Amino acid sequence: MESDPMSRRTRRLVPLSQRAVPETVRARMHAPLVVVLGSPAEVVNLLRAGDGAEAVCYQMDLYQAERLREALAKANINAKVTTAPDLWDLPAEFQTAIYMPARGGERELKIDVIEQAFHVLRPGGALVVWSSYETDPFFPSLLKKVFGRPHEVRTEINTVLWAPRAGDRPRRRHEVTFQARVLDGPSCRFVSRPGVFTYGRFDDGARALAETAALKPGDRVLDLGCGCGVAGVFASRQTGPEGHIAFVDSNVRAVALTDLNARANGVTSFQAVASSRVEGLEGGPFDVALANPPYIADHSVARLFIERARELLRPRGRFYLVTKQPEPVAELVADTFGAVDGVPRRGYTILVA
Numbered sequence: 626m627e628s629d630p631m632s633r634r635t636r637r638l639v640p641l642s643q644r645a646v647p648e649t650v651r652a653r654m655h656a657p658l659v660v661v662l663g664s665p666a667e668v669v670n671l672l673r674a675g676d677g678a679e680a681v682c683y684q685m686d687l688y689q690a691e692r693l694r695e696a697l698a699k700a701n702i703n704a705k706v707t708t709a710p711d712l713w714d715l716p717a718e719f720q721t722a723i724y725m726p727a728r729g730g731e732r733e734l735k736i737d738v739i740e741q742a743f744h745v746l747r748p749g750g751a752l753v754v755w756s757s758y759e760t761d762p763f764f765p766s767l768l769k770k771v772f773g774r775p776h777e778v779r780t781e782i783n784t785v786l787w788a789p790r791a792g793d794r795p796r797r798r799h800e801v802t803f804q805a806r807v808l809d810g811p812s813c814r815f816v817s818r819p820g821v822f823t824y825g826r827f828d829d830g831a832r833a834l835a836e837t838a839a840l841k842p843g844d845r846v847l848d849l850g851c852g853c854g855v856a857g858v859f860a861s862r863q864t865g866p867e868g869h870i871a872f873v874d875s876n877v878r879a880v881a882l883t884d885l886n887a888r889a890n891g892v893t894s895f896q897a898v899a900s901s902r903v904e905g906l907e908g909g910p911f912d913v914a915l916a917n918p919p920y921i922a923d924h925s926v927a928r929l930f931i932e933r934a935r936e937l938l939r940p941r942g943r944f945y946l947v948t949k950q951p952e953p954v955a956e957l958v959a960d961t962f963g964a965v966d967g968v969p970r971r972g973y974t975i976l977v978a
């Protein structure tokens with residue numbers, strides 16, 4: 626009988642959350658333990674194998690942290706979930722740090738995690754990387770650079786690397802500063818860091834939004850899902866010193882960066898708030914809301930931004946949302962605001978209500 630030609634070319638990719646935790650990882654789960662990032666399913670799967678080792682789970686995004694708390698509670702796992710702009714904001718008291726990098730995830734974020742993990746380990750504490758690649762293309766040389774030569778165990782489906790912390794090293798940030806301008810306005814400078822939209826460049830969708838939004842001196846502006854703060858900072862160039870910008874994002878590193886970028890660009894009246902539900906904003910009602918929501922199949926974040934904008938805007942306040950999926954998102958805007966216009970620009974559509 627002939628074998629199926631597909632079976633020679635394809636191999637089922639089992640996510641880390643469904644794999645047995647390798648013995649090499651289990652044997653190194655010594656408390657106090659920090660689990661760095663990871664999806665709720667991956668972290669639960671890992672900690673189930675850990676014989677109740679006292680664990681802290683570090684996350685950068687409040688929404689993801691809430692989902693993780695729920696998943697841990699459901700699995701009856703007693704672990705603390707904490708968010709901070711930087712992993713090295715946690716005290717250097719961990720015996721083990723475990724990182725399960727996202728397959729194909731952001732390269733700069735991986736470098737940043739390895740650099741920062743060094744600083745939260747006790748002397749002699751170890752970083753363990755559980756990679757879903759049978760031959761990991763990336764981490765051996767990176768760990769060697771930061772920790773010295775790592776130990777490596779490969780199986781048919783996993784690579785596990787681990788390395789102890791020895792001595793000290795200076796903190797190195799993987800940040801990139803970029804300069805941008807909108808139309809013939811003044812140039813602004815933004816610091817960007819891994820894990821925050823967008824790293825090292827001004828996104829075309831953000832640019833299209835900034836070019837389209839009509840703002841007046843004194844306007845009070847909401848920047849929904851602010852990333853590193855580009856939309857609100859450019860808005861402040863038009864609203865002037867009498868205006869006010871309320872930035873909000875669920876990613877706590879994004880909010881820290883926005884604070885830094887708003888100050889550095891001379892925005893005098895602003896607040897930068899970390900929230901996954903667009904809550905905690907003062908200074909409303911607002912005149913204008915700007916949104917560049919992430920692309921998620923169910924449009925849940927776009928829906929959240931639309932609904933919260935409707936509640937926070939004054940009557941006849943203006944709403945601008947940039948998207949590459951104008952039909953389904955326009956329907957959501959129309960459901961909430963009653964009517965919507967679409968302005969095509971740079972391959973995007975800016976929905977205006």
Ligand SMILES: C[S@@+](CC[C@H](N)C(=O)[O-])C[C@H]1O[C@@H](n2cnc3c(N)ncnc32)[C@H](O)[C@@H]1O
Nearest residue numbers: 822831850851852874875876901917918919926
């Ligand atoms: C496409 S990025 C836009 C960033 C920035 N406004 C820009 O245009 O460069 C979307 C942003 O929405 C944020 N976000 C996602 N879900 C959120 C939520 N539930 N609440 C607040 N912000 C959220 C992400 O962290 C991300 O920074």
